[in-house]
Amino acid sequence: MAYVAIADRDHEQHLHDPQSFVTKYIWSQDHKIIAIQYSLTAISVGLVALVLSLSMRLQLGFPDTFSFITPGEYYQAITMHGMIMVIYLLTALLLGGFGNYLIPLMCGARDMVFPYMNMLSYWVYLLSVFVLLSSFFISGGPTGAGWTLYPPQSVMPGTPGVGGGIVLMLISLVLFIVAFTMGGLNYVTTVLQARCRGMTMMRMPLAVWGIFTATVLGLLAFPALLVSGIMLLLDALAGTSFFAPAMLSMGEESRHAGGSPILFQHLFWFFGHPEVYIVALPAFGVISDLVAVHARKNIFGYRMMVWAILSIGVISFVVWAHHMYVSGMNPYFGFFFATTTLIIAIPTALKVYNWVLTLWRGNIHLTVPMLFVIGFIFTFINGGITGLFLGNVAVDMPLSDSYFIVGHFHMVMGVSPILVIFGSIYHWYPKMTGRMLDDRLGRIHFWCTLFGTYAIYLPMHYLGILGLPRRYYALGDTSFIPDSAQAMNAGISIAALFVALSQMIFLFNLAWSRKHGKPAGGNPWNATTLEWQTPQTPPVHGNWGKDLPVVYRWAYDYSVPGAAQDFIPQTMAPEDVPRDVGSTYDGREGAHA
Amino acid sequence: MKVLQRLLAKPWEHAGEMEGIHGGNVAGRPPGRTGLYVFLGVVTSLFLLFSISHQMRSTYPDWTSIAEPGILWFNTGILLLASISLQLASNAALSGSPRPVRNELLAASVFSVLFLGGQVYAWKLMLDAGLYAAGNPANAYFYMFTAVHAAHLLGGLWFLFKALGTAYAEPHDTALPGRIGLCATYWHFLLLVWALLFYLLLSS
Ligand code: HEM
Numbered sequence: 001m002a003y004v005a006i007a008d009r010d011h012e013q014h015l016h017d018p019q020s021f022v023t024k025y026i027w028s029q030d031h032k033i034i035a036i037q038y039s040l041t042a043i044s045v046g047l048v049a050l051v052l053s054l055s056m057r058l059q060l061g062f063p064d065t066f067s068f069i070t071p072g073e074y075y076q077a078i079t080m081h082g083m084i085m086v087i088y089l090l091t092a093l094l095l096g097g098f099g100n101y102l103i104p105l106m107c108g109a110r111d112m113v114f115p116y117m118n119m120l121s122y123w124v125y126l127l128s129v130f131v132l133l134s135s136f137f138i139s140g141g142p143t144g145a146g147w148t149l150y151p152p153q154s155v156m157p158g159t160p161g162v163g164g165g166i167v168l169m170l171i172s173l174v175l176f177i178v179a180f181t182m183g184g185l186n187y188v189t190t191v192l193q194a195r196c197r198g199m200t201m202m203r204m205p206l207a208v209w210g211i212f213t214a215t216v217l218g219l220l221a222f223p224a225l226l227v228s229g230i231m232l233l234l235d236a237l238a239g240t241s242f243f244a245p246a247m248l249s250m251g252e253e254s255r256h257a258g259g260s261p262i263l264f265q266h267l268f269w270f271f272g273h274p275e276v277y278i279v280a281l282p283a284f285g286v287i288s289d290l291v292a293v294h295a296r297k298n299i300f301g302y303r304m305m306v307w308a309i310l311s312i313g314v315i316s317f318v319v320w321a322h323h324m325y326v327s328g329m330n331p332y333f334g335f336f337f338a339t340t341t342l343i344i345a346i347p348t349a350l351k352v353y354n355w356v357l358t359l360w361r362g363n364i365h366l367t368v369p370m371l372f373v374i375g376f377i378f379t380f381i382n383g384g385i386t387g388l389f390l391g392n393v394a395v396d397m398p399l400s401d402s403y404f405i406v407g408h409f410h411m412v413m414g415v416s417p418i419l420v421i422f423g424s425i426y427h428w429y430p431k432m433t434g435r436m437l438d439d440r441l442g443r444i445h446f447w448c449t450l451f452g453t454y455a456i457y458l459p460m461h462y463l464g465i466l467g468l469p470r471r472y473y474a475l476g477d478t479s480f481i482p483d484s485a486q487a488m489n490a491g492i493s494i495a496a497l498f499v500a501l502s503q504m505i506f507l508f509n510l511a512w513s514r515k516h517g518k519p520a521g522g523n524p525w526n527a528t529t530l531e532w533q534t535p536q537t538p539p540v541h542g543n544w545g546k547d548l549p550v551v552y553r554w555a556y557d558y559s560v561p562g563a564a565q566d567f568i569p570q571t572m573a574p575e576d577v578p579r580d581v582g583s584t585y586d587g588r589e590g591a592h593a
Numbered sequence: 594m595k596v597l598q599r600l601l602a603k604p605w606e607h608a609g610e611m612e613g614i615h616g617g618n619v620a621g622r623p624p625g626r627t628g629l630y631v632f633l634g635v636v637t638s639l640f641l642l643f644s645i646s647h648q649m650r651s652t653y654p655d656w657t658s659i660a661e662p663g664i665l666w667f668n669t670g671i672l673l674l675a676s677i678s679l680q681l682a683s684n685a686a687l688s689g690s691p692r693p694v695r696n697e698l699l700a701a702s703v704f705s706v707l708f709l710g711g712q713v714y715a716w717k718l719m720l721d722a723g724l725y726a727a728g729n730p731a732n733a734y735f736y737m738f739t740a741v742h743a744a745h746l747l748g749g750l751w752f753l754f755k756a757l758g759t760a761y762a763e764p765h766d767t768a769l770p771g772r773i774g775l776c777a778t779y780w781h782f783l784l785l786v787w788a789l790l791f792y793l794l795l796s797s
């Protein structure tokens with residue numbers, strides 16, 4: 001028997017419709033509900049991280065005015081802020097949230113291939129969040145080791161949270177990895193095996209390519225965090241010495257001997273650098289789709305974009321030691337990693353060119369999502385260029401552990417993905433709820449966020465060049481730092497408060513538009529991809545009604561010459577394409593730049 | 594190289610062309626098997642990283658080689674038997690004979706549990722000999738490797754027991770041969786992993 005594609009089979013196995021409120025919205029196996037659960041949880045825990053960053057900023061901006069945060073608490077705030085932002089917000093939101101929502105809809109599947117495991121993935125993620133947050137309530141509080149958790153200080157007395165805090169952090173990370181793996185197996189297998197008829201890999205929207213590749217990266221890289229986490233946990237609890245060397249701590253010999261802190265750094269960054277791309281690739285993919293829809297143009301260089309995503313994925317596994325230039329490594333080793341780091345910039349820059357070339361002579365609609373797209377491209381170029389500086393050993397040495405680093409990584413993996421996330425929420429909210437987000441509030445939110453974040457992070461580069469060190473509670477009377485640095489720090493803190501407040505506009509918009517937004521209809525942006533062609537909006541359980549969609553074309557048939565409309569949905573057969581009067585267009589060839 | 598060919602396709606041409614264009618399932622196998630292969634990729638990454646850390650750490654001067662308990666050889670044999678029984682069960686399931694399926698599944702379960710018991714016993718021997726985890730990194734790797742490997746086997750046992758239950762309750766369930774096949778693949782894989790870990794333990 002010829003193999004029947006999964007997508008072509010009847011899906012009665014996951015189509016017994018959920019009956020009660022609990023099975024429909026809480027204990028749900030529907031990818032759309034799970035996506036929303038993931039997203040809301042990630043945003044909520046992200047707000048905790050935002051509050052933590054404000055408490056740090058108040059201390060840094062007005063060191064003598066506020067005394068509610070002690071040096072120990074400052075370290076705890078830094079650590080929890082960084083870890084939550086990178087893992088529990090961005091990774092969870094982009095893959096657990098966007099991945100869950102978009103993959104089945106964009107591929108034309110009824111759901112993920114393993115819905116039960118998908119549901120478990122969310123609940124284990126939620127558990128990991130609770131375990132993480134519970135460390136605020138134990139004696140000693142959360143760990144203050146920095147989000148990199150470097151031993152030996154993460155397991156040595158003197159660091160805040162060395163008893164329970166670090167243990168809860170590691171347990172929470174282990175749980176997160178388990179949750180991510182269950183989700184990731186779903187995303188990869190669904191993309192590989194549950195696409196509808198006609199949806200070849202190369203007809204997939206770039207958002208799916210980005211999420212798919214990022215998931216593969218995550219599946220291969222998170223094990224490195226798991227390995228380092230397990231070994232660190234044993235060092236902390238069982239007294240082993242995988243990482244912890246012999247130390248004199250407060251006049252006492254530690255119980256450890258012989259461990260290798262550098263081993264930890266290698267393992268951590270073997271995960272840590274791909275992690276940057278686990279966040280960035282979904283953002284790249286999503287941006288490519290937003291830019292095409294809102295500029296009414298096919299994406300420039302689709303194949304090149306796919307290849308770039310794949311090659312970035314591969315190269316991202318051989319650049320990790322650029323985070324360790326100051327660890328005393330062999331200069332040739334550093335040279336190797338500087339070279340790979342500059343090489344990975346090539347496909348990355350290519351993507352930027354292609355976004356700009358897509359905009360070039362496009363019919364740019366300055367919708368709210370488009371504003372965020374442009375903000376992202378701008379910001380990513382900014383952060384990318386400072387990355388080229390830091391990739392070179394000689395330039396990185398003096399800048400390492402300074403505020404230049406903080407400015408760089410916030411631009412490239414703080415602000416950039418956050419802009420993408422906002423843009424995508426404005427773009428897909430109408431599909432998720434059936435209503436548009438308020439346009440005017442969206443514009444206010446965009447400009448406040450863009451200018452506000454630049455007011456925070458651009459000056460940080462200058463502070464770094466002045467020599468301001470990262471992860472310091474207060475600078476005191478450090479002689480080489482001029483007083484003006486303090487004034488700048490105060491300004492940054494005010495900008496941070498402003499940015500945080502302006503996010504309330506967004507949250508208000510989310511809540512208000514749910515009931516009062518303009519009705520959106522099924523396809524408010526006139527987009528081609530499958531999620532906009534569902535019979536109902538928001539899509540119901542099973543997504544497609546009785547018959548699965550059939551795909552006839554790629555995802556980017558915008559402004560095709562001869563076609564009467566400026567978009568041709570992927571589900572439209574050539575003979576059905578309405579054409580201009582007198583045109584000989586046969587509905588087959590796209591308009592490829 | 595079908596993959597390369599696919600990546601060279603020009604999707605903007607020939608809209609409407611459906612000839613030779615199927616839906617998903619490029620691989621032509623059930624999703625459960627693809628899911629398992631992806632998972633084996635994850636586990637491979639995990640154990641490779643563990644192994645590399647072991648190779649690096651064992652070059653440090655404080656490393657003291659230990660003589661691993663001899664029972665590990667016995668355990669390895671038992672795990673091999675478990676793997677073989679599962680393969681036989683899988684073959685029997687494909688040819689549709691419920692009785693040997695049940696027997697081989699039962700044998701595989703017993704061997705697997707026996708293996709775990711043997712590993713626990715090896716721990717006891719280590720502890721009795723005063724070789725504690727905190728004492729030396731070589732000891733620590735012994736406990737960690739055996740524990741992480743056992744955890745993976747325990748996860749597999751959950752599915753094996755479920756298949757065993759089905760083999761008794763509904764021997765003609767059409768999904769059963771597929772599930773047993775997945776278990777067999779996973780067991781072979783864990784056998785290989787164990788061989789690697791055992792080799793690393795012995796060689797250092
Ligand atoms: C309004 C938004 C934000 C503000 C005001 C802010 C502020 C800060 C501050 C003050 C620090 C400590 C710097 C130091 O003393 O060394 C920090 C660290 C950090 N932030 Fe943010 N941040 C924001 C958003 C984000 C986002 C979205 C991310 C996601 C990637 C992020 C990731 C990190 C990381 C990884 C660290 C390093 C933590 C460590 O050193 O262990 N932040 N942030």
Ligand SMILES: [Cu+2]
Pocket residue numbers: 272273276319320322323
């Ligand atoms: Cu990096």
